[in-house]
Amino acid sequence: MVPHLTTSLTGPLHEIERIVLDQRPEIERWFRTQWQEQEVPFYASVDLRNSGFKLAPVDTNLFPGGFNNLNPEFLPLCVHAAMSAVSRVCPDTRRFLLVPENHTRNLNYLQNVAMLRRILEGAGLTVRIGSLIPDLQGPTEVETAGGEKLLLEPIQRRGNRVGVEGFDPCAVLLNNDLSAGVPSLLRGIEQPVIPPLAAGWSTRRKSHHFHCYDRVVEDFAKLLGLDPWFLNPAFSQCGKVNFAEKEGEECLAANVEFVLNEVREKYKQYAITEEPFCIVKADAGTYGMGIMTVKSVDDVRNLNRKTRNKMAVIKEGQPVHEVIIQEGVHTFESVDGAVAEPVVYMMDTFVVGGFYRVHTSRGVDENLNSPGASFVPLAFETNCHTPDCLGKPGDPPNRFYTYGVVARLANLAAAVEVRQLVERESALEVRAANG
Amino acid sequence: MVPHLTTSLTGPLHEIERIVLDQRPEIERWFRTQWQEQEVPFYASVDLRNSGFKLAPVDTNLFPGGFNNLNPEFLPLCVHAAMSAVSRVCPDTRRFLLVPENHTRNLNYLQNVAMLRRILEGAGLTVRIGSLIPDLQGPTEVETAGGEKLLLEPIQRRGNRVGVEGFDPCAVLLNNDLSAGVPSLLRGIEQPVIPPLAAGWSTRRKSHHFHCYDRVVEDFAKLLGLDPWFLNPAFSQCGKVNFAEKEGEECLAANVEFVLNEVREKYKQYAITEEPFCIVKADAGTYGMGIMTVKSVDDVRNLNRKTRNKMAVIKEGQPVHEVIIQEGVHTFESVDGAVAEPVVYMMDTFVVGGFYRVHTSRGVDENLNSPGASFVPLAFETNCHTPDCLGKPGDPPNRFYTYGVVARLANLAAAVEVRQLVERESALEVRAANG
Numbered sequence: 001m002v003p004h005l006t007t008s009l010t011g012p013l014h015e016i017e018r019i020v021l022d023q024r025p026e027i028e029r030w031f032r033t034q035w036q037e038q039e040v041p042f043y044a045s046v047d048l049r050n051s052g053f054k055l056a057p058v059d060t061n062l063f064p065g066g067f068n069n070l071n072p073e074f075l076p077l078c079v080h081a082a083m084s085a086v087s088r089v090c091p092d093t094r095r096f097l098l099v100p101e102n103h104t105r106n107l108n109y110l111q112n113v114a115m116l117r118r119i120l121e122g123a124g125l126t127v128r129i130g131s132l133i134p135d136l137q138g139p140t141e142v143e144t145a146g147g148e149k150l151l152l153e154p155i156q157r158r159g160n161r162v163g164v165e166g167f168d169p170c171a172v173l174l175n176n177d178l179s180a181g182v183p184s185l186l187r188g189i190e191q192p193v194i195p196p197l198a199a200g201w202s203t204r205r206k207s208h209h210f211h212c213y214d215r216v217v218e219d220f221a222k223l224l225g226l227d228p229w230f231l232n233p234a235f236s237q238c239g240k241v242n243f244a245e246k247e248g249e250e251c252l253a254a255n256v257e258f259v260l261n262e263v264r265e266k267y268k269q270y271a272i273t274e275e276p277f278c279i280v281k282a283d284a285g286t287y288g289m290g291i292m293t294v295k296s297v298d299d300v301r302n303l304n305r306k307t308r309n310k311m312a313v314i315k316e317g318q319p320v321h322e323v324i325i326q327e328g329v330h331t332f333e334s335v336d337g338a339v340a341e342p343v344v345y346m347m348d349t350f351v352v353g354g355f356y357r358v359h360t361s362r363g364v365d366e367n368l369n370s371p372g373a374s375f376v377p378l379a380f381e382t383n384c385h386t387p388d389c390l391g392k393p394g395d396p397p398n399r400f401y402t403y404g405v406v407a408r409l410a411n412l413a414a415a416v417e418v419r420q421l422v423e424r425e426s427a428l429e430v431r432a433a434n435g
Numbered sequence: 436m437v438p439h440l441t442t443s444l445t446g447p448l449h450e451i452e453r454i455v456l457d458q459r460p461e462i463e464r465w466f467r468t469q470w471q472e473q474e475v476p477f478y479a480s481v482d483l484r485n486s487g488f489k490l491a492p493v494d495t496n497l498f499p500g501g502f503n504n505l506n507p508e509f510l511p512l513c514v515h516a517a518m519s520a521v522s523r524v525c526p527d528t529r530r531f532l533l534v535p536e537n538h539t540r541n542l543n544y545l546q547n548v549a550m551l552r553r554i555l556e557g558a559g560l561t562v563r564i565g566s567l568i569p570d571l572q573g574p575t576e577v578e579t580a581g582g583e584k585l586l587l588e589p590i591q592r593r594g595n596r597v598g599v600e601g602f603d604p605c606a607v608l609l610n611n612d613l614s615a616g617v618p619s620l621l622r623g624i625e626q627p628v629i630p631p632l633a634a635g636w637s638t639r640r641k642s643h644h645f646h647c648y649d650r651v652v653e654d655f656a657k658l659l660g661l662d663p664w665f666l667n668p669a670f671s672q673c674g675k676v677n678f679a680e681k682e683g684e685e686c687l688a689a690n691v692e693f694v695l696n697e698v699r700e701k702y703k704q705y706a707i708t709e710e711p712f713c714i715v716k717a718d719a720g721t722y723g724m725g726i727m728t729v730k731s732v733d734d735v736r737n738l739n740r741k742t743r744n745k746m747a748v749i750k751e752g753q754p755v756h757e758v759i760i761q762e763g764v765h766t767f768e769s770v771d772g773a774v775a776e777p778v779v780y781m782m783d784t785f786v787v788g789g790f791y792r793v794h795t796s797r798g799v800d801e802n803l804n805s806p807g808a809s810f811v812p813l814a815f816e817t818n819c820h821t822p823d824c825l826g827k828p829g830d831p832p833n834r835f836y837t838y839g840v841v842a843r844l845a846n847l848a849a850a851v852e853v854r855q856l857v858e859r860e861s862a863l864e865v866r867a868a869n870g
C-alpha cells in the first residue's frame with residue numbers, strides 16, 4: 001500500500017489507473033507472496049514516466065540520494081520502514097556505517113546523507129559516516145545545505161572488518177553507487193554490505209535490470225489481464241560503443257530502429273498518435289549523464305562532436321562502452337506549467353514518499369534528470385483531512401497508489417537482479433579460487 | 436522507534452525520560468531481539484500514567500477501539516504497520532472478516548470500526564464486517580459518527596469455517612473483547628482468529644498481564660540500570676469477591692494494605708511526598724467500569740451501596756468476582772487545564788499514534804476512562820517542520836519516545852500473556868479430549 005499523496009494530475013482516472021485501483025486487494029496479496037520469495041532491497045528510488053496511456057519506470061536507483069527532497073512529514077514512514085529493513089537484515093545490529101558519495105561540495109547531497117542518518121537513528125541505530133575519499137586525512141566536518149554538521153571519517157580496515165576510529169559497525173550501508181569500481185577496502189569484509197557490492201555500477205547494468213523487470217511485469221500483467229507493454233518500456237542494448245572514436249554506430253542505429261519499430265507497432269495497435277522516440281543512455285551509470293533523446297535512426301548517425309563528448313564519459317570519468325536503447329515514455333504531468341516526472345522512494349517493502357522532478361526548460365520527451373531540475377516534494381492528500389470525510393462519497397481515489405505499484409514492480413525486479421548479480425559474483429569467486 | 440509527537444509536557448526532561456532517550460539504540464536493539472522470540476499482537480492500545488517520577492502502563496487493550504481518535508495524518512503509519520502485521524499473520528490472505536462489538540448505538544465506536552476497515556483496506560485487504568449480534572436478521576446498514584455507512588452482516592458458520600454471505604474470509608480480526616464469553620460460532624474454526632479467542636475477557640486477567648509485565652520490565656530495567664518500579668505499578672489480586680453480598684472484604688483490605696505499604700516504602704526511598712493510592716478494578720474487564728480509587732484500608736471497608744453496585748457488575752452485565760489492586764500512578768499531565776493521560780496505539784511492532792484522554796471533572800489520582808472523557812489526538816511535532824531545522828541545536832527531544840517505549844513493554848508483556856493463554860487453552864482441550 002501507498003500513502004495517499006497528491007499528484008499533479010487532476011483529470012479523470014486513466015484506464016491503467018482504474019484497473020490498478022480496482023484490484024488493490026489482489027495486487028497487495030501478490031506483492032506479499034512475491035516478497036516471501038525475494039529479498040527486498042534495503043532502499044531504492046524509481047523514476048517514473050506517466051503518459052496517460054502508459055505508466056513505466058525508466059530508472060531504478062539502488063543507492064538513492066534525494067531523501068532531503070521528501071516531505072519531512074514522511075519521516076515517521078521512513079523510520080518505520082527502516083526499522084522493518086533493519087530487523088530483516090540484521091536484527092542484532094545497532095551500529096551502522098553509512099558510506100556516502102565522495103562529492104563533498106554538493107551540499108544538497110550532504111543534506112540527503114543527514115536525512116538518512118536521521119532516519120536510521122530514528123530506527124534506533126548508532127550511525128557514523130565512513131568516507132571513501134582517498135585523501136581524507138582524518139575526521140572532517142562538513143556542513144549540509146540545511147546547516148547540519150556531518151563528520152566524515154576515513155574508513156579503517158582491520159583484518160576482515162571495516163569501521164571508523166573506535167567504532168566497529170555491524171553493517172555497512174552504501175549510499176555510494178561504486179561508479180568508480182569496488183574499493184579494495186570493502187572487498188571480502190565479514191560485515192554485511194547493503195546493498196551488496198555487486199549491485200554497484202561497476203557490475204550492474206540497466207539492461208539487466210529491465211530484463212528482470214520484463215519477467216516481473218509479465219506475471220503482474222497476467223494477474224490484471226493487462227498488456228504488459230502499458231507498464232514496460234521496450235528496450236535493447238549495444239555492448240561495444242565508443243562515442244569518442246565513432247565506433248558502434250551501426251549497432252546503435254540497428255537497435256534504435258528495432259525499438260522504434262516495436263513502439264510504432266504498439267502505438268498503431270492502440271491508436272496512439274504521439275511520435276515515438278527512444279532514450280539512449282549509458283548502460284552502467286547514473287546522475288542523468290550520458291543520455292540523449294532519439295526520434296529516428298538519423299539522430300544516431302553522424303553525431304556531432306558536442307553530443308559525442310556528452311555521451312562518451314559519465315560520472316567519475318568512466319567511459320561509456322555499453323548503452324541501453326529504451327523506449328521513450330512521454331510525461332504528461334506538469335507542475336506549475338513545467339514538465340514533471342514522479343520519483344518514488346521505497347524502504348523495505350514500503351513506499352515512503354516521493355517528489356516530482358520538475359524542469360522548466362525540457363520537453364515532454366526529454367530526460368529531466370539534468371542541471372536545472374528542481375524538486376517538488378509530494379504531500380499527503382489534504383482534500384480530506386478530517387476522519388469525518390474519510391470514505392465519504394467524493395473522497396478522492398488514491399491516484400498515487402498506481403505509481404507506488406509500478407515503483408514496487410521495479411523494486412521487485414531489482415531484488416531479482418541483485419540476487420543474480422550476487423550469485424554471479426560468487427560463481428566467479430569460486431572459479432578464481434579454483435583456478 | 437516512535438514518531439515525533441507533541442506531548443503536553445513542556446518542562447525539562449524528567450530523569451526517566453533522559454535515561455531512555457540516551458539509550459535509544461540499545462533499547463531498539465533489545466526490542467528487535469525480543470520480537471524475534473515473541474509473536475507480536477496484531478494491535479493493542481496502552482493507557483499510560485506519567486507522574487514525572489514514574490511512567491507506567493495501567494491497562495493494555497488487545498481489542499482497541501478509538502482508532503477514530505487518532506490523528507488522520509497517522510493513517511499511512513497505521514497502513515504500513517497493518518501491512519507488516521498481515522504479512523506476518525497470513526501472507527496469502529486478502530479477505531478479512533472484522534468482528535466488532537455489538538453496540539450499534541455508539542456512533543463513535545462505529546467510526547472506530549470504519550477507520551479500522553479503512554486501514555485494512557489500505558493494506559490491500561478486502562474487508563467485510565461480521566456481527567455477533569444474536570438477533571441480527573440480515574445485513575444491516577448503520578451510520579457512524581462521521582456519517583460513513585457500515586454494513587453489519589450476520590456471521591455464518593459452514594462446517595469449520597465462518598464468513599458472511601458469499602464471503603469466505605482467510606482470517607477473522609476481533610475488535611470484540613468477548614466480555615460475554617466466547618461465542619460457539621467462533622469456537623474451533625480453522626481460520627486464524629486474531630487475537631486468539633483465549634485473549635478475550637472470559638479467560639484473560641489483568642493480574643496475569645501485569646505478572647508478565649513484571650518479568651518484561653525487570654529485564655528491560657536491568658538493561659537501563661534502572662529500578663523497575665519506575666516503570667511498573669505494584670499490584671496484588673483477590674480472587675473471591677462479591678461486592679453485592681459484601682463478601683471478600685478482608686481479602687481486599689489485606690491486599691490494599693499490602694500494595695499501599697509497598698508504595699509507601701518506595702516513596703520513602705525516593706523522597707516522594709505525594710500521597711500513595713491504589714486503584715481497585717475488575718480483573719477481567721474493560722470500558723472503565725468497576726473501578727475505584729482507594730487511599731486507605733478504610734476506603735474498602737464498609738463500602739456504601741452505591742459504590743458496591745458500581746463495582747459489582749461490568750460490561751455485558753458480567754458480575755465481578757476477581758479484582759486487581761494496582762498501585763495508583765498520579766498523572767501530572769494536563770491539556771487545557773484538564774487532567775490528561777496518554778493512550779498509545781500500536782500495530783505489529785510499531786507505535787502508530789495516540790491521544791490524550793482528558794477529563795475536566797476528575798483528579799490526578801482518578802480513573803479518567805469514564806463518562807465525560809474527551810480525546811485530544813496527538814499530532815506530529817511541528818516545532819520543526821522543514822528539513823532545514825532537523826537536527827539543529829534546539830531541535831526538541833522526542834519526549835513521546837519514552838511513552839512509546841513503555842507502551843511497547845506492555846505490548847511485549849501482552850505477547851507473553853497471550854502465548855500462555857493459548858498454551859493453557861490447548862492443554863485444557865487436550866485434557867478434555869482425553870477425559
